[in-house]
Amino acid sequence: MARIREFDIDQATDRAMDLFWRRGYAETSLQDLLKELSIGSGSFYAAFGSKEQLYIRALDRYISSQGSDLDTALDETPGIRDAVRKVLAAMIEADLADPARGCLVVNTATQCGDQPPAADRVNTAIRQVESSLTGALERAQARGEISPEKSPRELARFLTTFIQGVRVVGGARMGREFTEDALSTAMRALD
Template sequence: MAGSRSVVMGRPREFDIDEALERAMLVFWERGYEGVSLTDLTKAMGITKPSLYAAFGDKKELFRKALERYTEGPGDYGTRALEEPTARGVAEAILRGAVRTTTRPGGPAGCLGVQVALASNEAARPAHDMLVEWRNTSVRRVEERFRRAVDEGDLPRDADPGQLARYLATVTFGIAVQAASGLSRDELQEVADIALASWPPPGVRPPPPGRPG
């Protein structure tokens, strides 16, 4: 919908939907879900509450759209990483992408997904549940890519693709938490380099009986 504009009922001026959604994404990214009110969102987006409801639905649906925008924008390094020709290339692209995205100059620190996932208030449950599925989907896609790497001989036959995917996700989310806590890009890159120093990680267990690969 790039460049789309919407005329809001009962309001004479127009607003750019993409620009408003980008601003909403940044607010959620910086402040989480439960820490943001509709007033905060409408102020940042430059629209009224009726305009928000008409264009995006309620707060939950606005967050869903913001998460999609994040996944296709700043967070697309995860999708692009799966196109790397080797499992190590996938791991390196994911970790380096996480470092870059969570330490963008002039942008919110950390990861939108992690910021919201740390919420504990019941009011944030809809966003929390969305992010559980978002993270699980990401891990499954990496696992599938690593399973292919085992089949192709790029990873050892006794490597467990699921364990490797979970390991990588844990390091990635850890980078995001540390970025939100103030660690610099150089410091976080050192963490990524340590994780990549031995690939696959030592002590990777073979898959349980009955699982292929």
Template sequence: MARPREFDPDVAVRQAMELFRRHGYHATSVPRLTAQLGIGTGSLYAAFGSKDGLYARALQGYCDDLIEVLDQDLRTGSDLRTALRGLLTSLVTTGTADPERGCLLVRAATERASHEGTVEQVRVAMTAVENVLTEALRRAQARGELRADHSPAELARFLTSFVQGLHVMGQTRVDRDFLADAVTGALRALD
């Protein structure tokens, strides 16, 4: 008879997510995972199938959270420019405060570019980010906050790329003023 699971898999996924964000996939070994999660190797494999299985769950949780927060931030802001400035400034602040933590999506795209499943997860997440931004830009255009000759889809693609670039630049430990200037420049695309 199998022993009942003595850990919460959702908590384990969250803890693993933080390890993968901070250290990447390759530097996060199974012994490091089991030590951090407080579980045995057998329990890890029984719950997630493999390190890859746990990574895929952690990446999916990260992407789901990212998209939910992005959508919520862009829906609750007073106007699009203010909401975007707040969102981008927050990325700069968190990125410069703890550059080693990084963005799991960026790490996945760069570190696991040859892993088909990871590439697909990243592609789906980036498309979802782009869709959230496109809808926010369309709402702003309908409210008169964005000129009619701007393409919400093109601007969303630019902003999706820019956000990922902010994450990368934050990990290179560039000066906060550099990133703040970049945010100001990016917001000019809305003029």
């Protein structure tokens, strides 16, 4: 008879995600995970399979949450310029508050980009951001907020690339003036 799992798998995934986010994939050992999750190795392997599988699960959870937050910010803020500025400013503030943490997707790209499951997730996350931005920009263009000569998809790709760059620059601790100057320039792309 199988034992009943004595921990919440979603909460455990969130705790593991936080540990991976703070320390990085390579610097997080199985022992670190067992301690953080307060479980034994048998329970760990039964629930998650491996460290890599748990990392991918945590990354998927992060990507889903971030994508939902992006969609909400773009949908709930009137005016595309205000919405985009709000999204970008929130990322800048998060990086200024905790530059070592950064973005889990960017961290994964730089730390695990050569591992196919992780690289696939990074690609998915970037495409998700592009898609959300493209949709918001198309709706804004239909409302007359953006010139009909602009390509929503090209703007979305630029902003997606800018977002990833902002996250890297935040980790490099370039400071508020640097990132706000870059944000002002990026916003002009919508003009």
